[in-house]
């Protein structure tokens with residue numbers, strides 16, 4: 001378990017992480033989300049003792065990680081910037097890590113095989129593609145068979161097969177009872193990988209909830225109605241006070257089920273071209289939740305606004 005209490009990091013006047021509390025529990029994949037500059041990397045670096053907290057504490061299984069005697073056997077971490085000597089082969093890099101953490105050399109071959117780098121183990125890391133470097137970084141994180149795994153943007157540069165591999169890997173690590181903490185900007189991927197989410201914005205926790213709770217709270221589902229007879233449809237559905245929104249050319253109803261609306265429209269003899277239940281995506285929920293905390297925002301021409309209005 002990773003626990004933060006009032007964890008704070010200031011850079012001069014700038015508060016990068018603002019007194020946050022969380023518990024990241026074992027047996028789950030916890031996703032860490034936030035816009036650029038929200039404080040994700042700083043938080044991960046403080047967990048790993050690479051940045052000192054200005055105040056507050058963060059512990060890994062009850063102790064500050066910087067006190068760990070065999071760090072790679074306690075926490076495996078992949079950070080965005082990979083520190084791998086370009087002239088060193090993957091095999092030598094992992095052998096060096098193993099030797100400095102009292103890990104057997106047999107484990108090096110095993111982990112190379114596990115991440116799919118066995119055939120290129122003798123090649124210099126400087127010649128590796130981004131995807132291969134990511135796999136080597138993940139091998140470095142897992143070589144000590146750690147109970148806690150922290151992965152900052154692990155799918156960066158990976159192709160679809162690689163992305164699926166990371167997803168399955170995270171699942172397996174969590175199912176083995178490990179604490180798995182993963183950041184990513186790829187929301188669709190995160191929605192498939194994480195069981196629990198921590199969302200941060202401007203250094204503060206915006207949400208800390210299971211994926212199901214988060215989606216229920218922030219990604220509402222609604223019923224979409226497309227009809228050539230919008231006015232009569234609206235009248236029929238809203239007769240008992242139900243709210244109906246017009247978004248683009250469709251009606252949206254968030255308080256009735258599909259069957260109920262279908263029955264209402266049938267009874268009112270309204271022609272229906274589409275009637276479907278829609279669940280907002282994690283990306284839409286994330287964008288709505290973090291909109292006020294976004295540090296770098298493109299101009300209005302960068303995104304087409306959704307025409308929205310209540311009838």
Ligand SMILES: Nc1ncnc2c1ncn2[C@@H]1O[C@H](COP(=O)(O)OP(=O)(O)OP(=O)(O)O)[C@@H](O)[C@H]1O
Pocket residue numbers: 011014015016034035036037038039040041042043
């Ligand atoms: N060494 C530093 N010196 C000064 N400010 C810093 C330093 N490192 C980070 N910051 C600032 O702290 C804030 C949090 O940065 P951080 O890199 O943790 O965000 P992030 O959520 O990881 O962003 P991204 O998604 O872009 O990687 C940002 O405003 C950043 O500019």
